[in-house]
Amino acid sequence: MTDVSGFVDQIADKSDDYSQWYTDVILKTKLADYSPVRGCMVIRPYGYALWENMQAGLDARFKATGHVNAYFPLFIPESLMKKEAEHVAGFAPELPWITEAGGEKLEERLAIRPTSEAIILSMYSKWVQSWRDLPLLINQWANVVRWEKRTYLFLRTREFLWQEGHTVHRTEQEAMEEVLRMLDVYREFAETELAMPVIRGRKSDAEKFAGAAATFTVEAMMGDGKALQAGTSHFFAQRFAEAFNISFLDMDGERRFAWTTSWGASTRLIGGIIMMHGDDSGLMMPPRVAPFQVVIVPIFRNDDERSRVYEAVQAITRDLTGAVRIHTDWSDNKPGWKYNEWEMRGAPLRLEVGPRDVDQGQAVAVRRDSRAKESIPIAGLGQRLPEILDEVHRSMLDRARAFRDAHTWTVSSVDEIAEQMEKERGFFWAPWCGSPMCEGAVKAKTGATLRCIPFEGGDDKGLCLVCKATADQTAIFGRSY
RNA sequence: CGGGGUGUAGCGCAGCUUGGUAGCGCGCCUGCUUUGGGAGCAGGAGGUCCCCGGUUCGAGUCCGGGCACCCCGACCA
Numbered sequence: 001m002t003d004v005s006g007f008v009d010q011i012a013d014k015s016d017d018y019s020q021w022y023t024d025v026i027l028k029t030k031l032a033d034y035s036p037v038r039g040c041m042v043i044r045p046y047g048y049a050l051w052e053n054m055q056a057g058l059d060a061r062f063k064a065t066g067h068v069n070a071y072f073p074l075f076i077p078e079s080l081m082k083k084e085a086e087h088v089a090g091f092a093p094e095l096p097w098i099t100e101a102g103g104e105k106l107e108e109r110l111a112i113r114p115t116s117e118a119i120i121l122s123m124y125s126k127w128v129q130s131w132r133d134l135p136l137l138i139n140q141w142a143n144v145v146r147w148e149k150r151t152y153l154f155l156r157t158r159e160f161l162w163q164e165g166h167t168v169h170r171t172e173q174e175a176m177e178e179v180l181r182m183l184d185v186y187r188e189f190a191e192t193e194l195a196m197p198v199i200r201g202r203k204s205d206a207e208k209f210a211g212a213a214a215t216f217t218v219e220a221m222m223g224d225g226k227a228l229q230a231g232t233s234h235f236f237a238q239r240f241a242e243a244f245n246i247s248f249l250d251m252d253g254e255r256r257f258a259w260t261t262s263w264g265a266s267t268r269l270i271g272g273i274i275m276m277h278g279d280d281s282g283l284m285m286p287p288r289v290a291p292f293q294v295v296i297v298p299i300f301r302n303d304d305e306r307s308r309v310y311e312a313v314q315a316i317t318r319d320l321t322g323a324v325r326i327h328t329d330w331s332d333n334k335p336g337w338k339y340n341e342w343e344m345r346g347a348p349l350r351l352e353v354g355p356r357d358v359d360q361g362q363a364v365a366v367r368r369d370s371r372a373k374e375s376i377p378i379a380g381l382g383q384r385l386p387e388i389l390d391e392v393h394r395s396m397l398d399r400a401r402a403f404r405d406a407h408t409w410t411v412s413s414v415d416e417i418a419e420q421m422e423k424e425r426g427f428f429w430a431p432w433c434g435s436p437m438c439e440g441a442v443k444a445k446t447g448a449t450l451r452c453i454p455f456e457g458g459d460d461k462g463l464c465l466v467c468k469a470t471a472d473q474t475a476i477f478g479r480s481y
Numbered sequence: 482c483g484g485g486g487u488g489u490a491g492c493g494c495a496g497c498u499u500g501g502u503a504g505c506g507c508g509c510c511u512g513c514u515u516u517g518g519g520a521g522c523a524g525g526a527g528g529u530c531c532c533c534g535g536u537u538c539g540a541g542u543c544c545g546g547g548c549a550c551c552c553c554g555a556c557c558a
Binding site for chain 2: 019020023034038090091093094114115146148149150156207208209210212215229232264297299300301302305332333334335336337338339340341343352354355356357364
């Protein structure tokens with residue numbers, strides 16, 4: 001393997017200063033930049049292209065499960081915001097308010113949406129009259145604002161992009177099925193498109209969404225052992241339906257409150273991609289959402305060679321259009337510079353095309369993840385490159401799983417967590433009695449919060465890691481973003 | 482909201498102790514030579530030294546006040 005030490009000196013060492021590494025990577029690879037507005041960021045074209053690919057993957061899955069898109073206003077009247085007590089209490093500290101517009105004080109303050117339950121469900125109360133109107137399955141792609149005190153690129157900014165699905169159902173069972181179905185859509189999307197292994201589970205009461213009866217989550221482990229909530233799906237029971245008066249005449253002629261859900265994933269996932277796959281050379285884009293899956297680096301010494309290489313590159317680009325997302329770097333930089341540049345920016349595959357290759361009717365493919373080189377006949381690129389991209393995806397997913405497994409411990413006491421956290425962070429599986437007191441004790445002692453009660457892999461009998469009472473469930477603890 | 486740090490060219494920084502022509506590296510522009518793992522030479526452009534006030538013949542530098550941003554912590558769907 002090529003020695004790559006010292007090539008990317010603009011980026012802090014990942015092991016040396018993880019958060020500086022993360023910030024450097026984002027700025028240097030032009031994913032995003034700080035904005036003139038404190039706590040807000042600009043998503044640059046390279047980052048936005050990534051987001052568009054992620055959107056496409058999610059949107060197709062939402063459509064395939066029967067959902068349609070719509071768009072609701074950014075502003076929420078205070079009276080609507082206040083209708084569900086727990087909900088407003090949960091978001092109050094980070095709500096921005098518009099009190100004046102057009103040179104006049106508003107009669108009613110308008111909140112800038114932190115999430116859209118209030119505005120969407122108030123509309124649903126008009127639209128839902130009969131059991132024949134159900135289920136109502138709507139998603140929206142939008143920006144939301146939460147006035148965070150402490151911000152971090154992609155992971156916690158005051159404004160961010162996301163999607164939020166809001167559905168209404170006739171029965172509790174249907175609503176719960178929807179909640180779990182969409183949670184699994186997030187899991188499948190994360191693994192299939194982002195090469196990001198996640199754990200499905202339920203949130204504790206302390207960690208659940210403000211106003212939800214139950215919150216489910218997919219949790220991923222970042223490269224520093226901290227947890228990232230990669231997507232959530234909420235079961236509201238009939239709480240919001242009662243607050244917003246969403247009721248319908250059922251088949252038996254009885255008027256009943258509906259059952260509602262919501263589920264969301266955001267640009268935070270981009271932060272997850274960076275932290276899960278990146279290394280000291282920079283980004284590593286999961287092939288299926290990478291803005292450029294293959295970057296061609298042309299090599300030549302003079303005009304004659306340049307024109308021969310140009311022809312070959314044109315032919316290759318023609319052949320591959322539609323099969324892979326391809327970009328050719330015709331900048332004036334030297335090839336070596338381009339190799340480093342595109343490794344830093346995480347292109348999954350580099351294709352070198354030089355005079356020697358043209359003479360032999362081939363091109364040299366180099367993988368970002370392993371830096372393995374392979375000479376491929378030009379005629380065979382259309383078949384071989386997608387194969388390699390799939391291999392890269394698989395090995396990235398495998399590596400992320402192996403990393404998570406190597407940083408996961410089964411423990412029986414909170415002291416074990418504290419002890420291990422001194423050395424290395426990760427996920428801690430432990431029996432938990434269900435008490436918020438014990439959950440709080442773990443946080444106070446170790447800084448780790450309860451990430452979820454996993455669907456699979458837990459033990460249903462044990463003694464609580466804190467109080468030693470009988471515990472019929474297992475919880476996963478960890479530091480989180 | 483608390484603690485720390487930093488504001489000087491697009492970026493990274495030096496200069497401030499001891500006041501006196503605003504500098505360095507990278508990047509950028511032009512030309513020539515280069516190009517298979519971050520090229521070389523030559524020439525060139527680019528400044529509200531964060532802002533306001535004070536001291537002084539003279540302030541990037543000293544004094545006072547303010548602002549902004551970054552990092553750490555608390556808080557946080």
